[in-house]
Amino acid sequence: MSGELVLDNARLVLRDEVVLGAVTIRDGLIHDLERGRVGVGEDFDGDYLIPGAVELHTDHAEYHMRPRPDVEWEPTAAVLAHDAQMTAAGATTVLDAVRLGSGPDDDAAATARAARRLTEAIIGTRQADVLRADHLMHLRCEISAPDCLEQFESYADHPLVRLVSLMDHTPPHHKPRRTPVPDQTLPCHPFAPNTPVHCSHPSAPRPRSSHLTNSKTKTRSTTHLLH
Missing domain, CATH: 2.30.40.10 (Urease, subunit C, domain 1)
Known part of the structure; x- marks a missing residue:
């Protein structure tokens, strides 16, 4: 501009x-x-x-690309639909979560392929200048997954990565007890x-x-x- x-x-x-x-x-x-x-x-x-609000963690791009088990939508179309929803909700900077690491019931190759396809779609739509919001990457690392570190090393130095979070979904105690969270101001520019x-x-x-x-x-x- x-x-x-x-x-x-x-x-x-x-x-x-x-x-x-x-x-x-x-x-x-x-x-x-x-x-x-x-x-x-x-x-x-x-x-x-x-x-505009800053969305620090959203999995919606992944959900658009994989709306149901064993169903994958074209990733570029998924990112564009996700982008439209984010801007309609008031977010103009979006950190799209990319899952790294597969669970015990997941196909490791499919999980790695999904992360790669989503990343390529984010990069491609940015380069084509067709996004309304500024999309960056948030690496969501499943620390209990044996392939997490290997996948992380493939993305760690990517210029779009702005945030890394560690997720522990080890069964059966992967859901922490919910505690009240005080009102917080939504991060924004x-x-x-x-x-x-x-x-x-x-x-x-x-x-x-x-x-x-x-x-x-x-x-x-x-x-x-x-x-």
Whole structure:
């Protein structure tokens, strides 16, 4: 994304408040935020402009590719469907989990092949510039699997890897006791100067938006996602 784009007359959802203002994007980075209208650029008519969420761990790309046992969908189509769901939910940076290691009831060769095909699809769709969100990789390592380390070494230095997690699914005690989790803020991109803005897909709306309907008044407001 090159050049300059001004988003004016938007309700900016900041960390502690919502203000009417404008955002200037220059060469793919947030350059400036101003309170009040500036009178130039794209008029948001008071719509909300919010930072895109960061999804740190999602298995949905795998589920799209393998929706049922012994069924595999074409991986590129699976990644595109997954990407559409993520952006519709407000996530603009997605760490797609890639499972490394096979369980005792799994076909080790099939598990390794699925990881490779999913990785190739993520790389291919990024290179083709057809994704709305920025997709990176999260290596989900099944530490009880004898082939986990070997598979991990094949991906450890990949430039798209941003997160590695260790999963212990050793039967029969693989499910830990659930404990209450305090409310947490969903990680998202900050509204701050020099924050990258991702709008790589040529046919994607700039900025991306989702429509929210008020069930009582039947009025519709628009929320735009900015990453």
